[in-house]
Amino acid sequence: MSERITFWYGCNVLRHGDIIHICLHVLRLLGIDAQPAGGPDYCCGSVKDGNQTAADGMARRTVTKFNNLGRDRVVAWCPTCHSHMTEFVEQAYEANFSTSHFVDLLYEHRGALAPLLKHAVPMRVLLHKHVGFNDKVAVNAKVPALLRLIPEVEVIEDGYAAPGYMCASLAAVPGAMQDMFRRSLRLVAAHRADALVTVFHQCYRELCGLEAGEGTKVFNYVHLLARSLGLEYVDEYKEWKKSGPNAGALIGEARLARVGVKFFERAVLPELVKRPALKEEEK
């Protein structure tokens, strides 16, 4: 009988439909019965620090929904969701499931994953690391181990890990974000890396802008797994980001109409145009 899990992909990774689809494809190949769950209706509530009445209700709602799915294990993609669930939500509300992380799941199944990774991906990659979250899930050790299962991927050994647990947290500390960008670019050049590879989606969201401005190739680690599996994917977010102000043309009128052109221009386009801050801002 196959393992039955809830694959809790979270909220912000919905910018990267390709990442969600790749994860589900990998889970299917591993014979895992995964029920995807995410988006605002499954939000962990961590975005509501300033309103704990709302956060409380969201936490209770999400635990109840997971309990009702009747699966013993919730596998989170997002480190924020994972941390908030384990550190806060499960401490307050009775969860009839265990919470683990997608990296842990892949690492557990690495023996089955390895023979599926048949296509060589000749690339020297620098993993973008953070110091945080590793006390919960050892992503800085496990993701390189997973990448090394891919034929001809070389993972560069480098000790730098940015502050925080994911780039999203650095957004509130612009100086730290800027230092991270600069250091990452210096290391890519110093190691002559072919690409910078992220663990998490929000780091990917921030860093893939480097491909537009600096020409530095950036991938999420599941993109490399997909290539080695022979799985075709379309990384639309990166293409939109590279197009910047012309992203709407790539998306097309029909899809823009689904979200509303005015909303797209006001609430979506600004982040697609935004580029990593590498220089001191003009005073």
Added chain:
Amino acid sequence: MANQPMATGALKAFIHSEAQRILDACTKCGKCVEACPTRRYSAPLTGVEPGTVVTGILSVLRGEQGTPEALGWASVCVRSGLCVSACPEGINPKMMVRIARIMASGGLGGPRQIPVRDDRDFFDRIRAFAKLQLTEEEMRNWM
């Protein structure tokens, strides 16, 4: 069959109990501040003794006004977690600062002492990206 609904308010109660646990255990030694990799990005922390910063954080946990250096530290916390292993009392300073930040944000009903990013489009933006990349069936079954 669905589980019985759980009573609301347990998360807020947990945060209050954690705050009290930390207030009871912290010795204000300041090792957590010393270990923090982002404190250098907060101007109010410059030249302030680490123990003094923690004293201000504990004031926030008691529901009092935080000092500039305490609010500055809470504002640059990015959850690196290096403070957790640095704490000789095992109190989890990452949790301490997170709760201080929640309280300083007015999250439990007190006055707002630090700016809070109020992104009114947050969830609609998430839904928009879903509409751009997922099928109707995926959105119906996964969200």
